[in-house]
Amino acid sequence: MDASTWQPSRAQPNWLVRLFDYKPFLIFICLLPACGLLLAFLTYPLGLGIYLAFTDTEIGGNGEWVGLDNFISLMDDRIFLTSVWNTLFYTFTATVLKFGLGLWLALLLNHQIPFKSFLRAIILLPYITPTVLSAIAFWWIYDPQFSIISYVLVDRLHILDHYIDFLGTPWAARWSLIVANVWRGIPFVAITLLAGLQTISPSLYEAALLDGASPWQSFRHITSPLLMPILAIVMTFSVLFTFTDFQLVYAITRGGPINSTHLMATLAFQRGIPGAQLGEGAAIAVAMIPFLIFATFFSYYALGRRKWQQGSDND
Numbered sequence: 001m002d003a004s005t006w007q008p009s010r011a012q013p014n015w016l017v018r019l020f021d022y023k024p025f026l027i028f029i030c031l032l033p034a035c036g037l038l039l040a041f042l043t044y045p046l047g048l049g050i051y052l053a054f055t056d057t058e059i060g061g062n063g064e065w066v067g068l069d070n071f072i073s074l075m076d077d078r079i080f081l082t083s084v085w086n087t088l089f090y091t092f093t094a095t096v097l098k099f100g101l102g103l104w105l106a107l108l109l110n111h112q113i114p115f116k117s118f119l120r121a122i123i124l125l126p127y128i129t130p131t132v133l134s135a136i137a138f139w140w141i142y143d144p145q146f147s148i149i150s151y152v153l154v155d156r157l158h159i160l161d162h163y164i165d166f167l168g169t170p171w172a173a174r175w176s177l178i179v180a181n182v183w184r185g186i187p188f189v190a191i192t193l194l195a196g197l198q199t200i201s202p203s204l205y206e207a208a209l210l211d212g213a214s215p216w217q218s219f220r221h222i223t224s225p226l227l228m229p230i231l232a233i234v235m236t237f238s239v240l241f242t243f244t245d246f247q248l249v250y251a252i253t254r255g256g257p258i259n260s261t262h263l264m265a266t267l268a269f270q271r272g273i274p275g276a277q278l279g280e281g282a283a284i285a286v287a288m289i290p291f292l293i294f295a296t297f298f299s300y301y302a303l304g305r306r307k308w309q310q311g312s313d314n315d
Helices: 015-021 023-053 069-074 080-111 115-128 133-142 146-154 170-198 203-208 215-243 248-253 264-272 278-286 289-310
Strands: none
Touching: 015 023, 023 278, 069 203, 069 278, 080 115, 080 264, 115 170, 115 278, 133 170, 133 248, 170 248, 170 264, 203 215, 248 264, 248 278, 264 278
């Protein structure tokens, strides 16, 4: 054999090397841990909850399939209907207030003001405080005898002649819960919208100023369209977090007074765990799913308007 044409033979890789060089198999191996975690901590609990909603299972016993009986009985349950109304009112009011105040804070912090970094850190404090600790603090603030608000208004400023019973009447308790939720939720909205505002080029505002645009016109035609995708994401998460709120409400009122502040999440827990009616509690939890799906679809619709940033029409 001619030495100039001789080439050394290369050993063929074994089957294991070829298997890991196969891209579909490699993708499967990389996704397997994530899929396993989702299956164990998301798919299984969700599937089990949906199954229990169609049974009459109780704690410590085996239930039987009852079909839609749990949902039909809930339609005649006054407490459940009140919890649905409370959840919608609580979510809508708290979301509107959080967005109004959060957007105002974001616009304020987007300008050059003294101690801006310090103010950003202060604004984050309510969000990083554990929910239960926040609930205990508000529970103390709303105490009918030792409330700091009542003390200031009655004993110091002499504006009122009696202490306020924040949690003793239904409407006072509802508004007290909304205030606590807004206090906790404003930082998330403000910081996220502030990050979105800082991605908008200052040259756009300079051009608008040269054209004689007012601050409102700049906000309407520049800030609002370019901030819309982030607004959609923040609103979706805010609605989901508020609609499924449990810790704050349960720690402050436990659904009282007389079940008047129950949300669907707190009522589902009360019926399912302390009440031992797992099937009925699961049915209340499953009834929340259509509302959450609607909020998710709203997010996708609003995100589709991202084409505003590209100067093209919507589909």
